[in-house]
Amino acid sequence: MPKVSDDYKERKRESLLESALKCFGEKGFHSTTMDDIVAYSKTSKGLIYNYFKSKEELYLELMQERTKLTFERINEHFKNCETATEKMRELFKMYREITLTEEWRHLIRVHMEFWINSARHENLQNIMLDRYKKQYLQFMNEIIEQGKKSGEFKKEIQAELVSSIFWAYIDGICLHYSVVEEDELYKQQFKQTEEMIMNYILTK
Amino acid sequence: MPKVSDDYKERKRESLLESALKCFGEKGFHSTTMDDIVAYSKTSKGLIYNYFKSKEELYLELMQERTKLTFERINEHFKNCETATEKMRELFKMYREITLTEEWRHLIRVHMEFWINSARHENLQNIMLDRYKKQYLQFMNEIIEQGKKSGEFKKEIQAELVSSIFWAYIDGICLHYSVVEEDELYKQQFKQTEEMIMNYILTK
């Protein structure tokens, strides 16, 4: 666990995680070797084991970091959002405005791969489900409930259902466009998804 | 004599593919060893190489087989469907009625994993994209166009956009429920997705 007391160590750790992400993005978790990460991060094989006790753990910590960053980024964007509607619109906007770079595609694949891998290891699965429910779903739930309370959203919608629909669509679209390279279609699809969902939840 | 009927060989091949699917489903492609497949299929290590020249090729042929089966199954269900609306409804019904067994989850993971892996190997990516566009998108396109022609669906909708939305949502939902074990939510989510999409395309 990062000790902020030692700034140097923390920066080293970040740098290792970043290198790992880069490598996993390019070759996938299994095909990435510790040597790849070492080469990319310009450190030594031994050092990496001072920070993470195994490749598995490095993977897990990386993904935890990424989730944290995702929400930090979202919250950053939410600074000027008050209403639930504003938040929803801003969220869609964030995704809609993504440019489909090779780097982005790599990132998505790492996430998706992790999601699938996690399903195969009981301990990982629990971590993942917990994260999904406590963070992703919960996050969206709160927005929905806020919207329901304020009268922006229909009273009769089930927050949980909408939340899970939201993330499923997001992931479905990202999954597709992590392979398909069609920027324009991606944007239209997101626009359409936004309309469908907003239409479904807004009180007229 | 071991000069054996084509039928016998075909059945052997199927059995190997099935074993591979089982193993890939349980442990993922990379973590599955040829020994796993051999053990599962109760043959010998050498034999598998009489049928497939590498683990890679086995993987590819397996996925090709699965795609073929998917469409065979869909077409089977479509036997009594005339109108585009019937077809769309039937398609949703097929997915909606799936029971989320462990086996199904394995299957989905294999598909998703393949989709992601394929993105990392140029030759596989071409095969995948081709399959996606020529089969999945094309298949849906035809239904949409039929519906537009017959007046069932709105004239102004873009077939291609709807098709890609359709498959993205399907994949997104399947991806989620290949990890999340909540049958009820899955069904509701599918119902809702059906409404949204049908609402979007139906005239009136």
Place this chain on the structure above:
Amino acid sequence: MPKVSDDYKERKRESLLESALKCFGEKGFHSTTMDDIVAYSKTSKGLIYNYFKSKEELYLELMQERTKLTFERINEHFKNCETATEKMRELFKMYREITLTEEWRHLIRVHMEFWINSARHENLQNIMLDRYKKQYLQFMNEIIEQGKKSGEFKKEIQAELVSSIFWAYIDGICLHYSVVEEDELYKQQFKQTEEMIMNYILTK
């Protein structure tokens, strides 16, 4: 051992040996698989084991056959040779007139490879040395002795020494030109070797 009684079997055996020779020539003994030979001879894997009980044995029998053929060929050429000098000259002529085809190079390599391999297996080594001494050396010895007796060759030369020099030079040159593709140099070298050796043994 070939039973001439069954002509068919004998021809089959020859065909297998020939195929083996072809394959060994192209890829070398170790890199040639039984499948290669089977493919080349258009028979079946099982059949080959009816004729030779192992790859080793096939190899050995092939080389035995080749030695036999070599001497048959030499004797064929010797039909009209009476004197020792004529025989020596004819022998040199045979080698000198060889055209350095790819096929010839293959053949030489097989022989050389066998010679080296044999040194590494006691039983083979005995067979090889026996063959070398009883056939190659003995053959040359007899010519030399004939020449000495008839006064063609110097009385003081040691037949055994000349014989072993003769075959060493032959093998050395063949070895080189099984790799080096220079027809002209080969011929000159043989001419020169002939002169040196004849000069050494002829009585003026």
Place this chain on the structure above:
Amino acid sequence: MPKVSDDYKERKRESLLESALKCFGEKGFHSTTMDDIVAYSKTSKGLIYNYFKSKEELYLELMQERTKLTFERINEHFKNCETATEKMRELFKMYREITLTEEWRHLIRVHMEFWINSARHENLQNIMLDRYKKQYLQFMNEIIEQGKKSGEFKKEIQAELVSSIFWAYIDGICLHYSVVEEDELYKQQFKQTEEMIMNYILTK
């Protein structure tokens, strides 16, 4: 620290090459396994791949090393030789005085085997031919030309022809005595070869 001196690594490399040579000598290239080499060199299976990226490459580098050593040894012997005649005599002496140990026989077989194997792989063949022509032939050519210039050797002899004859005879004799265990005959044969060749080139 295992960050180790270049010298250490070089010695390790030499030791691996030496082990490989020993094993190739005993069993031949194809029959030698990496495990054999590892066992002989008392290291671990993985380590060898830190130094050579494949068995093939190890082989090639070994042979390159050996050629280098051969010429270093020859040049060592040449320190006190001025005239072309002295050099030729010294060269013959070197070969003549070799004692036909089992080790020497192994060494020769490795060289001969490599020569033959190389003929079967285009890239190796080019390396071999280049080495043969640029080093072996060239080396001898220079001596001959020196001798012609100084008047020791006949003006009319073709340096290239003599050179290739020289090496062919050397190789032929070595090849034979890598199998035939007759020290005495070997020496006589070399003596005789020396006389023949010197007789051929010396200006009386």
Place this chain on the structure above:
DNA sequence: GATGAATGAGACTTCATTCAT
């Protein structure tokens, strides 16, 4: 702390040989 040489289990693949048909 940092380094990277060393380890060795285990992966994929090949192939001589067998044997049921």
Place this chain on the structure above:
DNA sequence: CATGAATGAAGTCTCATTCAT
């Protein structure tokens, strides 16, 4: 007899992890 599917031992090579310096 002939066939070629089946076998499995054994080969090459990889790579996460350790540890002496």
